[in-house]
Structures are given as C-alpha cells and as structure tokens.
Amino acid sequence: xxxxxxxxxxxxxVPYSEARIGVATHAFNYGTAAFGGLRAYWSDEEEQxxxxxxxxxxxxxLNSAKILAAEFSYTPADLTAIAVDLLRTENFRENAYLRPxxxxxxxxxxxxxxxxxxxxTMFSVPFGKYLANDTGAHAxxxxxxxxxxxxxxxxxxxxxxxxxSALIKTDAQRAGFDEALVLTEDGHISEGSAMNVFVVRxxxxxxxxxxxxxxxxxxxxxxxxxxxQELGMPVIERSIDxxxxxxxxxxxxxxxxxQVTAVTKVDYRPIGSGEMGPITTRLRExxxxxxxxxxxxxxxxxxxVYE
Ligand code: PMP
Numbered sequence: 001x002x003x004x005x006x007x008x009x010x011x012x013x014v015p016y017s018e019a020r021i022g023v024a025t026h027a028f029n030y031g032t033a034a035f036g037g038l039r040a041y042w043s044d045e046e047e048q049x050x051x052x053x054x055x056x057x058x059x060x061x062l063n064s065a066k067i068l069a070a071e072f073s074y075t076p077a078d079l080t081a082i083a084v085d086l087l088r089t090e091n092f093r094e095n096a097y098l099r100p101x102x103x104x105x106x107x108x109x110x111x112x113x114x115x116x117x118x119x120x121t122m123f124s125v126p127f128g129k130y131l132a133n134d135t136g137a138h139a140x141x142x143x144x145x146x147x148x149x150x151x152x153x154x155x156x157x158x159x160x161x162x163x164x165s166a167l168i169k170t171d172a173q174r175a176g177f178d179e180a181l182v183l184t185e186d187g188h189i190s191e192g193s194a195m196n197v198f199v200v201r202x203x204x205x206x207x208x209x210x211x212x213x214x215x216x217x218x219x220x221x222x223x224x225x226x227x228x229q230e231l232g233m234p235v236i237e238r239s240i241d242x243x244x245x246x247x248x249x250x251x252x253x254x255x256x257x258x259q260v261t262a263v264t265k266v267d268y269r270p271i272g273s274g275e276m277g278p279i280t281t282r283l284r285e286x287x288x289x290x291x292x293x294x295x296x297x298x299x300x301x302x303x304x305v306y307e
Contacts (some may be wrong), residue, residue, distance in 0.1 A: 001125055006089050008082050008122040013089050019121060024107035026116055031160020033103035034064030037256045039127065040087055040305060041291045042098045049092055049305035052256075054080040054292050056218045059102070064156035070118040072102065078301060082122060085141040087305045090124055097127035097257070101159070126303075127260040130257035133178050135276050139192070139251075142168045142180035143241060146213045154190075154213035162194075169193040179253065179263065181245060184213050189240040195255030195262075199240060200272075200279050202269040203267040209237040219254040219287075222301065226286050229297075231279070250277030252284070259291075260284040266295040 007019035027033035036058065040051045058076035065072060083098055090096070105119035131137055144167050147154050152161040172180035172193070183196060184190045189208055191197050196217040198207045205227055210216055228234040245251065249272040251263040260283055262276035271277075276284075290298045 004090065004123040004125050004197070006086060006123070008120065009087050010119060010121075013086055014019055016123065020021055021103075021105070021118055022107045024109075025103070026106050027101075027103035027159065029109075029263065030104070030111055031070060031158065031163075032116075033101055033111060033159040034068055035099060035101045035157055035159055036061040038083070038098040039256050039259075039291070040092065040098060040124075041293075042092065042094050042096075043292045046293060047114050047306070048091075048293070048295050049087060049096070050291065050302040051083060051087065051098070051305055053218050053301050054303050056130050056221070058083075060157065060216065060218065061100055061102060061274060065118065066160060067103075067153050067156045068104075069113040070102055070104075072118055072120070074120065079120075082120075083124075083303050084125055084303065085218075086122055091122070092305075094126050095128065096124050098122065098124040104160070127257075130255075130259075131178055131261050132230065134258065134261040136264040137253075138176075138268075139179045139181055139263045140172050140175060140177040141245070141254065142172060142182045142193075144168050144171070144182060145185055145189075146182045148213055149183055155210065155216050157215060165193045167168060179261075181266070183242065184223075187242060188212050188302070189242065189245060190214055192253045192255075192258070195253040195258040195261065197240075197251065197253050198223070198235065199245065200250035201248040203246060205233050205235045205279065207235055207237055207239055208240055212239055217254055219256055219259065223260065223280075223283055223287060226283060226290065226298075227279075230286055231282060237269070239275070240247040246271075248272070250280050252280040260287050 009019035058079040100122040
C-alpha cells in the first residue's frame, strides 16, 4: 500500500511523517479507539471524487466513540468537512479509502475509558478491490465466533475488536478460502470478517438482524434500500441458520471495502448454480453506478470533494 501524503492529526492537516503517536499511547496499548472506513469514488465523466455517505459513516463513528465514553464536540458535518479537506489536499483523481480514527491519546498505563484525552486522526490512500475474487468467492464457516454485544460491542467499530476479524480472516485464507462467515454464540450466521451478509432463498432476500452481533453496515443499509426501491424486493431481517447457507440460491457480502461481493461456494458446496446469481448481479451493477453518481435519485448519498 502506498503511504498517505497527509493526515489530519491533532487538529490540522500535516505531512503524514508528522502524524506520529508514542508507544505508551493508551489506544495502542489497549485497543481503546473507534474507527471508520469510507470510500471515495472517482468519476472520469464528471472529473469529480464522490465520498460515499459520509454523514452516516461519521454518525456511526461518533456512536462508537460514545460507547467508548469519548467526549467530543465534533458533529458528523464537521467530520465530513475535515474528510473533504483531506481528500482535496491529497488531490486524488482515482478511487480512495478514508480511515478516520478516534482514539484514547494519553500516554498512560491503566485500563479504563474515562478521564482520558480523545483525539481524532484521519488518513486516506488510493484503493482498488478488496477481495480479488469478488464475483465468485469461496467462503468457509469460521471456527471462531463473532464478538458479542456484551463483550466488545459488535455494533461499534472498535479497534481492539478487530483481532476477532483478523483471526477469522487469517484462518480462512490459510485454509485456502477467500473469506469466512462467522456465527454468533448461539450458532446463527452473523457476518463475514469485515462485511455483512445476505442470502437469497426461495425468492426472498434475507439478512441477519442487527441483534445478531453484526456491525450496522452502511453498505448493508444502502443495498437494502436499492433492493426495495429498484428491485421491488424488501429485504427480510431474520436470524439465519448455518445450513440455510448451504441450501440458498445466492449469497453476497456487503461492505465499504468489499462493496457487493458474490460468494458462490461455501465449504466446497456450490451455492445455487455455483455462479454469481441474477439478484447479486443486479445489485452489484446498481451499487457500482450509484456510488459514481450515475443515479440522480441517490445523488444525496454522495458528497462531491471538488468544487
Ligand atoms: N462488518 C464488519 C465487522 C466491518 O468491519 C464492516 C466494514 N466496515 C462491515 C461489516 C460493513 O460495514 P460498511 O458497509 O459500513 O462498511
């Protein structure tokens, strides 16, 4: 990965080499930080960079920070303005990924959340595909379980919690799979390592409810709206059993990095025809157009970076 040229750090945009934290920083020692991940899409036609749903992403980030007892006066609109400023400074004319982090910045020993200084940082890098095989991924069911809301809140995007995702991803890849689906403690499908999951079964699109320890994905929410509005298929939120995964007609995963990724095989069992299915194909195409500003009805999801 190419390094960012700049970062927002301690209140201003600085050269990336100046955005440095000490090894005693609380967040580095204990994982006490919350982060976000946004994509910005370059449109050649409009010579414009579109930041996808920043208000929703920054609302979730501030909610995660709230769970970490962070005290911040920033609003989602303030964070959007900083993000736009940073992307402009980088002067990107290609697709990019933006990573904001709110972290416990004191250089202090002691496990707790309160009484610590909270800081915001952001950086951005050019970004392409996340999963190489995004039209025909082979997934496994992870032997790890998804973190539970009463352990490390799953609906918050907390840095330390991503050890769970990393264990899931590494074991899946080392076993020869592209991705993994992970179960809740009670054995229902929760999501992937860093993406939400949908299945198509008997003509219905299903996805686990937000009470099955999922991260409340912005892409998930967007795809649910596109399915209802454009395909006339409102998505049903309900718990999904492990073996429904083997028997369904289509599976796709959604996330900022993954976008809409088709899963066509799970544990060596072909899903449906074993090829990317028609509903996944349509939603994927629709999503890829919407994020580049090609659907006027969804332009309000996009914040243009350049004037
Ligand atoms: N689940 C997890 C654990 C994630 O890290 C992500 C990526 N942020 C998602 C789901 C998808 O969320 P979003 O669509 O908001 O990127």
